[in-house]
Amino acid sequence: MTTGPETIRLAIDIGGTFTDLALEQGSKRTTAKVLTTPDAPERGVMQGLHVITRTAGVAPGDIALIIHGTTLATNAIIERKGARTALITTEGFRDVIAMGNESRYDQYDLNIVLPEPLVPRHLRLPVPERLDNTGKVLRPLDEDAVRALVPVLKKEAVEAIAIGLLHAFVNPVHEQRIAAILAAELPDVPISLSSDVSPEMREWERFSTTVANAYVQPMMARYLRRLEADLHAAGATAPLFLMMSGGGLTTIDTACRFPIRLVESGPAGGAIFSAHIARECSLDTVLSFDMGGTTAKICLIDDFKPQTARTFEVARVGRFRKGSGLPLRIPVIEMVEIGAGGGSLAHVDTMGRIAVGPESAGAFPGPACYGRGGTHPAVTDANLALGRYDPARFAGGSIRLDVAAAHQTLRREVGASLNLTAEMAALGVVEMVDENMSNAARVHAIESGKTYEGRTLIAFGGGGPVHACRVAEKVGITRVLVPSGAGVGSAIGFLRAPVGYEVVRSLYQRFSTFDVMAVNNLLDDMRLEAEAAVAKGSFGAATVETRIAYMRYVGQGHEIPVPLPNRPLGEEDIAAIRAAYDIEYARFFDRPVPGSDVEILSYAVVVATAAPDLPDHPRNESLFTAEATPVRTQQVRDTATGAVSDWAVYDRSVLASNAVIAGPAIVAEDETSTLIGPGWRAVVNGLGYLELTR
Incomplete structure (x- = not known):
């Protein structure tokens, strides 16, 4: 994105407890932190806008660009507060989103609880039609059956519609026709097509992602338009961009159409922030540690780039249990997110152990020490009782902490049953939350086939620098970096993010029968789509293209991403790409599988504005040390x-x-x-x- 050296840019990150703001004007940065207002998030944003512009001495109208990230879409799914949604699907497949892939996240739990679909069965409406796996029409769409659904949708007061048909990722013609028929009869009901939202194979993931997009679309579109109107009313008429889960920025129109791509927008900003810091400091291997008021986020960054993934789970019913949530097939920055923030609540479980999270006090009532009616001890209460916070300077002095209230609730809720003083209860709470975060970091490294040897931990968020040393000790890291502006790191990360867009398509290929022309045609179409999306917000800035293929050995169940050349492929490239897959497979699983053919299931093309050149900064090479005087x-x-x-x-x-x-x-x-x-x-x-x- 082309901006001048004195361009004023504002970033806004709405978290579960605090709304963080960062305003940059050239080399000058101003930050602010205000409490989130869950009932009307835009109200907290406007409060923060007034605070930060007054502090910076600028007017809202002086801002040239506004970048926003939020967890509202995630919260709506977790709390089941989205729109009343219907799913239109191929006859015989209405129960796909309930059956999933029939796996169990705990094989031995006889009372296992699986996530409930966002659409109840009576609103999963089948229509006669059928395509084969190549997109050929086997059974034409019954348009009369589609029209017969209109009275049902009206009677049920459906607020959003998801359309997911078998093999629509290859040929979207039937989905598009259903959308046209329903839009004519129900013009005010937003419609999400699986061929637009997640055009990839695997029906469960594709339908689930499309349903989730439809489920949050009305709420997110209303919120974003309200925010846009409030900003304009305050004089801030600058373009509004949204942070996506994959680490790129997009326009508000695209965000309103595909709000499911915003589910991890806040944490993604934190990963971008860490990647930028790593690049500034020439750190090749980094562990990003972002601890806020509600959650802690852990992300591995190698060669200045966060790990990315194609799948994500939301609203897990089993704490930290992979497979216990609703699957989303969207581009995301891969990270571990656990309920370990400053507002995470502590209690003594039935086995007499101190447990922390995932429940959070949030912004209201907040931890007991906030003095807003909270009665349960949170991590912030424990840190205060240990003497780690200045009660008069917390959150820039905007919140005066009540030390007595923290001691009282820790003693009552934790210490009493364990015969501990408030201070020792606080120590147990903090040590437990540090161990939770460290354990999550260890598991994440193992699952990624990496170690922490030689890594630097970059700590930010309101709680990250407070807990960084202890977490580093637990995972074996000996170097920690705390950048300036760490308390609002995710918001600053928004200001470092490129305008970008990722397009994913499925096209089944095997290397033994690789169709170079078909793959090149597909990649060219994907590039044009991505470039068109980025052009809406790049203002003519130079862009960089990345191509990835998702491959696996024939007979395996999961794919590994492998980079492709950013040019038309030739027959001579096939052997090199196959060799690259073997190398990447061996990194995960020690050695390749000789003699086995490789199949490619899908392709991704990412187009994003190029990262700006970093200015030369003075390095800390002086032999002399400066005096540091404690206050x-x-x-x-x-x-x-x-x-x-x-x-x-x-x-x-x-x-x-x-x-x-x-x-x-x-x-x-x-x-x-x-x-x-x-x-x-x-x-x-x-x-x-x-x-x-x-």
Whole structure:
């Protein structure tokens, strides 16, 4: 996206507890953090807009670009607060979204609970039609049967319609005809087609994604248009872009059409932020650690790029259990997201163990120390009881924390049944949440075929820098980086994201019978579609294209992504692509399978604006260290040893480059605090980032 050096850009990230804002004008950055308003999220955004423009000394009309990310779509699915949706599908396949792939996420649980489909069975409406796997019409669409559904849809007061037909990803003609018939009769009801939303094979995932898109579409479209109108009314008439789960930006029109692509928009911004920091600091292997008010997000970043995936689960009924949620087939940045944030609630379970999350106090009532009516202890209460927060400076001083309330609820809800003081209960809560996050990080690395040796942990979010040292110790990382603006890292990440769009199509091929012309024609069509979507918001900026094929050995059940050349393929490329697959397979599973043919199920083409050149920053190469003077001391209980001691507290805003701080210490700033544990040492590098080494 082409912008001048003094262009004012605003990023807005709505989280479960806080709404974060970051405004950049050239090299100057202003940040703000306000409580989220769940009943009307745009209200919190407007409050934040007034705060940040007043602080920065600019008018809303001076803003040239607004970028927004939100978890509203995810929350609507989890809380089942979406639209009343109907599914139109091929006769005989109405129960696909209920049957799934018939797998069980726990083979030995006789009382297993599976996720309920978003569409009840009486609103899954079959129509006579049939295509074969090549898209050939075996049974023409019965248009009279489609028209007969109109009275049913009206009687049931359906607010959104999903259309998913067998093999429509190859030939969308029947889906498009059904949409045309229903749109003429029900012009105010939005319609989602599986051939548009997720044109890939596997009926369960395709239908589930299409249903989810339809389910959140009315609510998300209303919210985005309300936000757009409120911004315009306040004088902020700049173009509004939305952060997508895959890490790119898109226009509000595209977001209203495919809101399901926004489900992980906030966490995606955090991964983009970490990737940008890694690129600035020339860190090839990084663990991104984003801990906010409701969740913690962990993402592996190699060669300055986050891992990506084609599948995602939402609304899991089994905590952290893969296969227990509703599948979505969308481009996403691959990460682990767990219910471990500042607002995560602690309790003692039936076995007498301290458990934390996934339930969260959210913004209202919030943790007990917020003084807004919360009666259950949260992680923020535990950190406060351990002396880790300054109760007068939390969230930039916008919230004064009640220390007595934190102690009281910890003692009552956790300490009483375990015969622990409030302080020791707090230690147990914090140690448990740190172990939850560390365990999730270990599993994520194993599933990705990677290790943490030599990695740097980049910590951000309101809670990330507070817990970073302890999490790093637990996973074996000896270097932590806390960038400036860490408290609103995801919002800053939005400002670093490219305008991009990913198109995915299925075309079954085997290398033994590879049709080069068919594949090239498909990839060209996909490139044109992606370029058209990006052109709406790139303002003529240069773009970069990435091509990927999803392959597997014949007979296997899952694919591995393999990059393709960004040019027309020739016969001579087939052997090289096959060799690239064997190498990638061996990275995951130690060695390839000789003599087995490889099949390609689908292709992805990503077009995105090119990353800007990084300016030259002074590096921290001086042999001299600057003086770091603490502003005060406060008593802190160390979670590793349980010992209480005086920790020096430093004001980050006045720390000079090359300042050295020996732990234990706290570096405080408006949106977060960085804990430098015993045995750790921090240095302010040439970029103003805190580098912690053990």
